[in-house]
Amino acid sequence: MDTVGTPGTDRRITAPTGRGRPEAEHDDLLSELLKPLRLTGVFDSRWHVSAPWAIEGDAEEGCAVLHYVVEGGCWITGADQAPVELRAGDLIVFPTGAAHRLSDRPERQGLSLKAVLPERDPGTSGEIRIDGTGDESRLLCAGLHYDAGAAGGLYRSLPWALVLDGAQVDREPLLRDTLRLLASTDRPIGPGDRLITLRAFEMALVLALRPLLRELADNPASLPVLRHPGISRALVMIATRFTEPWTIDSLAREVGMSRSAFTAAFRELVGESPARHLTARRMQEAARLLTETHLPQSSVPPRVGYQSAVGFHLAFRKWFGMTPGEYRTGVASAA
Template identity: 55%
Template sequence: MPLRLRGVFRSRWTAGAPWAVHGREEHCAVMHYVISGQCLLTLDDRPEPVVLRTGDLALFPHGTEHTLSDAPGRTAVPLHVALPQRPPGTADAVRIGGSGEEVQLMCGGLHYAPLGESPLYRSLPPVIVATRQDLERAPLLRDTLNSLVTQCPDSDTSSEVITLRAFEMVLLLALHLSLNEGLPDSTPPEAVRHPGISRALAAMHADVSRPWTLPDLAREAAMSRSSFSETFRELLGESPARHLTRRRMQEAARLLTETTESQHTIAAKVGYQSTVGLHLAFRKWFDMPPGEYRNRHVR
């Protein structure tokens, strides 16, 4: 999954019973890590709330609407009222609720470029919950979360990039844990679980510059061409050729906005033999040429 964070709004919450906060759907990933205490997580389409305890992590890959509270039936404060301004790259400390039992949370709004949303990412469930016991099997994820707790929300500007990449690591490691461990509330996408399709995807994403053909990818998957093509389309909702083009365009867009490399160099890195080939494919995909895309997004 070609995902890279552009910015993070992070906050540390102290909530005393009674309390409840309702977050609308966000155009970013959202995470809540319970530092101490416990709370309830409720989604509109699920009748039973999930109990989050000390050391548990809840990740919303698509920023799905949800409510956090100390008990069922609370009147929730909208998040945009409790935190009206949440620009990426900033941090805040929040205290809400009454004088009852407290819970402390580290929360983050993880903003990534929309072009990073591959079909695999879009197929992820609304919420992924990793318990403290799950995180014990993923010590790098656990330790990264705990290191962020010590500097959240207070962090000087010089460490902003490090903090951003640390949250990015949390996101990717949590997704990896979900896909490999089959965590509750997180059914792994069938494409990842399929031995042949997953091998072909890994090869394709690892080397977008290679002139992949359908026979090449079918061989990586150890499948016949017809079976590979049919299964790929069934699991990912698009053909292997379109998925490869999507991945190449994502990488080209990233290189255009994050580097100063020439279009000739970028074309070679994403599998096109000339800048003309990249230009035609890029314009068809983004409805603008690469140069215009770079000018708009760099500004």
């Protein structure tokens, strides 16, 4: 997998050699990357384009973007990023929906995606056709919507774009076959089709990220936060021990840092304060318990680290803009 990061860089990630067992903490921490990937909706489209062509896509908040080259090829260009060439069989994922341009040549300017596909509501599909005189390409493209509030700082710190070339996709047969089915123009349509499509794209996204997780576990230096033992350990504790009565002071002591140094390093590496990160993890689990279990609402607070039901109620309402009961009812009604 390639990660496309800072301007002018393009780093190849190779599969782990198997020498040395990754630390258990890194395994626990990296598994948290997959937590927010329960998709809430997908807009997918099939592109049939012939050169010359270029389409500009805006940033998508709370949305991962996926492009799979079925036939031909294209170039991906982003602001202050080195252009990336994709060929048939290659897959690129933008975990946080960064703005980018797709084109037959990296220097070509083009149309806005909004002009070509003005309506891109989750749960619908679209098609783009550009008839030129040059080489033809076919692509499967999708916007994968997830709950942005559930995406932690670690997920948001991923590179702007991740690339799996065709050979790497082929080494993941389930990913390869899922992408081919989704790209097919004659896939079966029937009852539950949109739900099946949603879960198939969700699986494709997780499968595409797995090689990255393997590499990060094998080479922690690939992600800055993993290079800091104190902050890395704190993230694991928040992810797995969020029911404990943590304070900033107790977290800092647990990892052997002063409060001020811990807070500053955490904010710099994770992108948010330790308190907000802890609240996010607790609210994420609370939302899951309310929507995926029949647990009485009164039993939720102690399971997510709140001894006071009133304190939990106030924190939940501040985080989601509604009470726990309204949240449970609203999700059930939507389902």
